[in-house]
Amino acid sequence: MMWPSIALLTFVTLQRLGELMLARRNTAALLAKGGREVAQEHYPVIVALHAAWIIGLWLLAPGRPVQPFWFLVFIGLQAMRLWVLATLKGRWTTRIIILPGAPLIRSGPYRFLRHPNYAIVAGEIAVLPLALGLPVFAIVFSLFNAATLHIRVKAENAALESAMILK
Incomplete structure (x- = not known):
């Protein structure tokens, strides 16, 4: 049966495309309010990583059985993703945008992390391939994602500190 894996991949692909549209709208609104983008030089790497992840899954996963345990973990991650989006609202974007004078969000999941x-996202990059029976794929992309996130988090923390949001 191919349809469960194809349905899951279709969901994730449409979700990511929808999030890119939301991010583009939110980015434009934040910039219009005086926000400024920082550390954009690594953004194409993030886009390439995520595109390669989805393309790789489409090449390798159709027709593979969906593993129930990992699928449930993935569903849990989706609930947490919605919690992040609901907490950040118009401030959620795929870029690092600093909005002068805006307080750091400390509610929702930001109370804990x-x-x-x-x-x-790190969980999703590992768990979705595991749900589709691709453990090597999960490891490889998790390592690439960890390297990218190391750069991203360092850049975002520096930007927040320079805007004196973290102080």
């Missing part, structure tokens, strides 16, 4: 969205 400084960067919950990155933790969720």
Whole structure:
């Protein structure tokens, strides 16, 4: 049966495309309010990583059985993703945008983690391939994602500190 894996991949692909549209709208609104983008030089790497992840899954996963345990973990990650989006509202974007004078969000999942969205994405990058029976794929992309997130989190923390938001 091919349809469960194809349905899951279709969901994730449409979700990511929808999030890119939301991020583009939110980015434009934040910039219009005086926000400024920082550390954009690594953004194409993030886009390439995520595109390669989705393309790789589409090449390798159709027709593979969906593993129930990992699928349930993935569903849990989706609930946490929605919690992040609901908490950040118009401030959620895929770029690092500093909005002068805006306080740091400390509600929702941000009460527990400084960067919950990155933790969720790291989980998704590992868990979705595991749900589709691709453990080597999960490891390889998790390592690439960890390297990228190391750069991203460092850049975002520096930007927040320079804007004196973290102080």
